[in-house]
Amino acid sequence: MEKTKKIILPEKEIPEHWYNIQADMPNPTLPPLHPGTKQPIGPEALAPLFPMELIKQEVSQERWIEIPEEVREVYKMWRPSPLFRAKNLEKLLDTPAKIYYKYEGVSPAGSHKPNTAVAQAYYNKQEGTKKLTTETGAGQWGSALSFACNIFGIELEVYMVRVSFDQKPYRKSMMNTWGAKVFSSPTNLTESGKKVLSENPDSPGSLGIAISEAVERAASDGGTKYSLGSVLNHVLMHQTVIGQEAIKQMEMANDFPDIVIGCFGGGSNFGGIAFPFLGLNFREGKKVRCIAAEPSSCPKLTKGEFRYDFGDTVGLTPLIPMYTLGHTFVPAPIHAGGLRYHGAGAIVSQLLKDKLIEAQAFHQLECFDAGVKFARSEGIIPAPESNHAIACAVKEALIAKEEGKSKTILFNLSGHGYFDMSAYDAYFAGKLVEHHLTEEELHADLKKLDTPTIA
Amino acid sequence: MEKTKKIILPEKEIPEHWYNIQADMPNPTLPPLHPGTKQPIGPEALAPLFPMELIKQEVSQERWIEIPEEVREVYKMWRPSPLFRAKNLEKLLDTPAKIYYKYEGVSPAGSHKPNTAVAQAYYNKQEGTKKLTTETGAGQWGSALSFACNIFGIELEVYMVRVSFDQKPYRKSMMNTWGAKVFSSPTNLTESGKKVLSENPDSPGSLGIAISEAVERAASDGGTKYSLGSVLNHVLMHQTVIGQEAIKQMEMANDFPDIVIGCFGGGSNFGGIAFPFLGLNFREGKKVRCIAAEPSSCPKLTKGEFRYDFGDTVGLTPLIPMYTLGHTFVPAPIHAGGLRYHGAGAIVSQLLKDKLIEAQAFHQLECFDAGVKFARSEGIIPAPESNHAIACAVKEALIAKEEGKSKTILFNLSGHGYFDMSAYDAYFAGKLVEHHLTEEELHADLKKLDTPTIA
Numbered sequence: 059m060e061k062t063k064k065i066i067l068p069e070k071e072i073p074e075h076w077y078n079i080q081a082d083m084p085n086p087t088l089p090p091l092h093p094g095t096k097q098p099i100g101p102e103a104l105a106p107l108f109p110m111e112l113i114k115q116e117v118s119q120e121r122w123i124e125i126p127e128e129v130r131e132v133y134k135m136w137r138p139s140p141l142f143r144a145k146n147l148e149k150l151l152d153t154p155a156k157i158y159y160k161y162e163g164v165s166p167a168g169s170h171k172p173n174t175a176v177a178q179a180y181y182n183k184q185e186g187t188k189k190l191t192t193e194t195g196a197g198q199w200g201s202a203l204s205f206a207c208n209i210f211g212i213e214l215e216v217y218m219v220r221v222s223f224d225q226k227p228y229r230k231s232m233m234n235t236w237g238a239k240v241f242s243s244p245t246n247l248t249e250s251g252k253k254v255l256s257e258n259p260d261s262p263g264s265l266g267i268a269i270s271e272a273v274e275r276a277a278s279d280g281g282t283k284y285s286l287g288s289v290l291n292h293v294l295m296h297q298t299v300i301g302q303e304a305i306k307q308m309e310m311a312n313d314f315p316d317i318v319i320g321c322f323g324g325g326s327n328f329g330g331i332a333f334p335f336l337g338l339n340f341r342e343g344k345k346v347r348c349i350a351a352e353p354s355s356c357p358k359l360t361k362g363e364f365r366y367d368f369g370d371t372v373g374l375t376p377l378i379p380m381y382t383l384g385h386t387f388v389p390a391p392i393h394a395g396g397l398r399y400h401g402a403g404a405i406v407s408q409l410l411k412d413k414l415i416e417a418q419a420f421h422q423l424e425c426f427d428a429g430v431k432f433a434r435s436e437g438i439i440p441a442p443e444s445n446h447a448i449a450c451a452v453k454e455a456l457i458a459k460e461e462g463k464s465k466t467i468l469f470n471l472s473g474h475g476y477f478d479m480s481a482y483d484a485y486f487a488g489k490l491v492e493h494h495l496t497e498e499e500l501h502a503d504l505k506k507l508d509t510p511t512i513a
Numbered sequence: 514m515e516k517t518k519k520i521i522l523p524e525k526e527i528p529e530h531w532y533n534i535q536a537d538m539p540n541p542t543l544p545p546l547h548p549g550t551k552q553p554i555g556p557e558a559l560a561p562l563f564p565m566e567l568i569k570q571e572v573s574q575e576r577w578i579e580i581p582e583e584v585r586e587v588y589k590m591w592r593p594s595p596l597f598r599a600k601n602l603e604k605l606l607d608t609p610a611k612i613y614y615k616y617e618g619v620s621p622a623g624s625h626k627p628n629t630a631v632a633q634a635y636y637n638k639q640e641g642t643k644k645l646t647t648e649t650g651a652g653q654w655g656s657a658l659s660f661a662c663n664i665f666g667i668e669l670e671v672y673m674v675r676v677s678f679d680q681k682p683y684r685k686s687m688m689n690t691w692g693a694k695v696f697s698s699p700t701n702l703t704e705s706g707k708k709v710l711s712e713n714p715d716s717p718g719s720l721g722i723a724i725s726e727a728v729e730r731a732a733s734d735g736g737t738k739y740s741l742g743s744v745l746n747h748v749l750m751h752q753t754v755i756g757q758e759a760i761k762q763m764e765m766a767n768d769f770p771d772i773v774i775g776c777f778g779g780g781s782n783f784g785g786i787a788f789p790f791l792g793l794n795f796r797e798g799k800k801v802r803c804i805a806a807e808p809s810s811c812p813k814l815t816k817g818e819f820r821y822d823f824g825d826t827v828g829l830t831p832l833i834p835m836y837t838l839g840h841t842f843v844p845a846p847i848h849a850g851g852l853r854y855h856g857a858g859a860i861v862s863q864l865l866k867d868k869l870i871e872a873q874a875f876h877q878l879e880c881f882d883a884g885v886k887f888a889r890s891e892g893i894i895p896a897p898e899s900n901h902a903i904a905c906a907v908k909e910a911l912i913a914k915e916e917g918k919s920k921t922i923l924f925n926l927s928g929h930g931y932f933d934m935s936a937y938d939a940y941f942a943g944k945l946v947e948h949h950l951t952e953e954e955l956h957a958d959l960k961k962l963d964t965p966t967i968a
Binding site: 063064066068069134135136142164166168205208209227228231232234235236237430433434437438439474476477479480482483486 | 518519521523524589590591597619621623660663664682683686687689690691692885888889892893894931932934935937938941
């Protein structure tokens with residue numbers, strides 16, 4: 059009986075640099091624009107919200123950026139993360155494809171998010187930040203930043219999307235355990251929150267709204283800065299430790315992926331696993347297909363428009379060149395709260411525009427079906443977000459079976475689902491609903507946009 | 514900034530044998546007695562409930578018992594488990610003591626329990642068992658056996674102690690995800706459950722009651738066998754992979770423990786970490802102090818009596834020589850559900866009687882206080898059961914500080930607390946109560962016993 063294989067990298071193989079894909083992209087990203095003047099802005103415009111080192115990283119064109127020793131020391135608590143050959147899942151699917159997954163759920167917060175949370179907390183500490191604000195969807199990011207702020211002794215305020223706050227109360231308990239304050243967003247604490255509530259007192263919230271609140275709070279207080287868990291270039295870059303380790307682990311397995319898959323919210327988990335492989339495509343002529351798996355109920359990559367849009371709902375952030383559904387789009391309250399975001403980061407958007415990556419959308423039910431198959435064969439209960447990557451891997455493995463081809467598929471299992479069991483309960487009870495967006499719903503918020511288009 | 518260090522053993526170092534401490538004990542355990550005749554019974558009496566291989570292991574005097582390759586293959590999904598030097602906790606306590614912990618929460622079910630669950634499911638499968646029954650307290654054991662039975666294709670019925678069933682609904686969801694049926698015990702499905710409910714319809718349940726139910730179900734059906742998550746000799750033996758790995762990891766750290774600590778319910782987690790070290794005491798003259806940390810509300814080791822008693826509440830099991838509070842003792846509904854058991858396994862009881870191990874009792878509040886200190890310094894949120902081991906380690910580290918001595922302390926972090934966040938919520942809200950047993954409460958069930966005493 060041959061079982062699932064775990065491929066472990068020695069601790070000294072934790073990457074010493076983050077990989078900055080901006081150095082290798084055929085077409086650079088377009089510059090962000092000032093939200094008022096709509097003219098290109100320089101990095102200095104971000105100074106009220108972020109420490110200088112992160113702003114430098116945001117616009118850097120250096121290929122490799124050194125990871126500070128203090129950050130690597132914290133990484134050692136759970137990195138290198140394991141990579142598994144999913145033999146049991148392969149057998150269940152009766153596929154000739156070889157399926158591998160990188161497992162980021164081994165971190166203390168249970169997802170890939172601490173990879174950037176620790177770095178961001180570190181640079182903020184270095185530059186004297188006393189307090190951070192942030193948003194969180196499913197709670198993975200809020201937990202990760204709570205963990206990181208606790209390590210470096212920084213206060214933290216978390217604005218948690220209401221639907222997740224209600225669905226997942228224990229994520230809040232986790233953040234509290236690490237000393238953070240957590241609010242159900244929209245709140246009455248900010249002008250942004252009040253505005254949303256005045257229009258819809260029952261708003262389920264969204265990542266866009268929560269970002270508005272967290273940004274507003276940080277901007278209105280000198281000692282406070284803001285931290286974002288996805289979308290921005292430096293955030294995606296911090297996650298490239300995942301793909302770098304995976305490249306070494308695939309070597310240890312004497313294999314190399316034809317397809318690399320990540321679920322997609324703002325891009326950090328996808329970028330983390332895919333960018334180092336794309337780097338090999340760009341520099342060494344490899345031909346890895348990188349697929350972003352997004353929810354059908356929030357299909358910015360497969361159905362959105364590539365144009366300038368705000369990162370938040372209210373319109374406080376710079377305008378970013380992104381695939382977007384419109385910054386006022388409020389996705390249905392699906393259980394994969396971490397993927398309920400209207401737009402994609404600038405780098406990922408440019409790569410998709412240039413057809414250097416692919417995107418596929420998956421319905422909630424097929425994702426949970428794949429997740430349960432995975433739990434029963436591989437033994438790990440995945441986060442609902444991660445189920446999108448699994449659904450995509452299952453689909454590609456079944457295509458390989460149809461074609462009678464042996465392909466090698468690698469996906470990132472971004473986190474465990476131990477805080478998402480109510481979603482599994484709903485799935486088993488047949489209570490999970492599909493959210494089928496009409497064409498009208500899909501375009502309503504895009505039509506409202508008066509932000510600059512991109513030719 | 515020197516952080517917590519992780520010590521990783523290569524996969525090939527997963528032990529190839531379980532360590533059977535019966536080969537090395539100065540005094541052997543007394544034989545179990547027939548529940549009716551009260552005469553010593555042979556291994557064949559256990560045949561209706563257990564597969565032959567496990568019965569052989571139960572009474573074996575061989576020092577090393579080979580781990581089947583199929584079991585080691587499954588172990589590879591998460592073993593070897595990491596060992597950490599808790600530098601951050603040491604710093605927080607400002608102690609000269611060095612604190613290490615072995616972390617078993619990396620298993621799919623989140624605790625040490627799969628170490629024996631996988632072995633038991635394997636042997637049952639080998640001998641043709643179609644279905645297993647079991648009990649579970651906090652749900653750690655039920656989850657572990659669900660995981661294992663799913664792997665080997667065996668049906669499973671779990672009797673879950675009512676107070677935990679209500680406190681921890683998501684453990685049930687986890688078991689369901691792996692395909693098990695879960696009942697809130699006491700149930701109306703068994704004569705044992707009906708008897709308890711007739712006496713107290715509001716019974717919070719106990720491990721002893723749930724065992725009665727699971728044993729009764731298995732005994733009344735030919736194709737069904739029963740599986741126990743602690744107490745029995747073979748169960749404790751399967752856990753010795755923990756201590757064996759820890760010995761190698763302490764070598765890698767160029768250190769050796771003066772003190773080894775495990776929390777104590779029935780003995781499997783304590784035995785798992787301590788027995789291999791006790792083996793070194795017996796065979797090589799080492800002098801490791803092994804301490805079992807139990808809850809003050811269920812203090813069988815520190816306040817119980819060493820005599821024959823039943824393993825279950827109703828009195829269906831053989832009589833076992835154990836430290837007990839009386840098999841009808843129903844502990845207060847503390848959050849460490851896995852430690853709510855009236856008795857200790859025969860081996861551990863004999864070792865305590867012979868003063869070869871120590872025992873200490875801890876109150877619920879001091880355990881959560883230690884657990885939160887640990888979460889904030891080491892980043893892992895512990896299971897409430899594990900908090901007892903942490904409380905003991907903290908106590909010993911502070912004694913070392915008072916004495917100005919550098920001691921090396923190792924404890925087993927038996928599992929994570931991701932399914933126990935409601936307990937942490939209650940702790941933070943000041944709603945956790947202490948359960949102070951009166952002398953009368955403590956002795957009430959012991960006084961009722963008419964089982965054989967031991968001179």
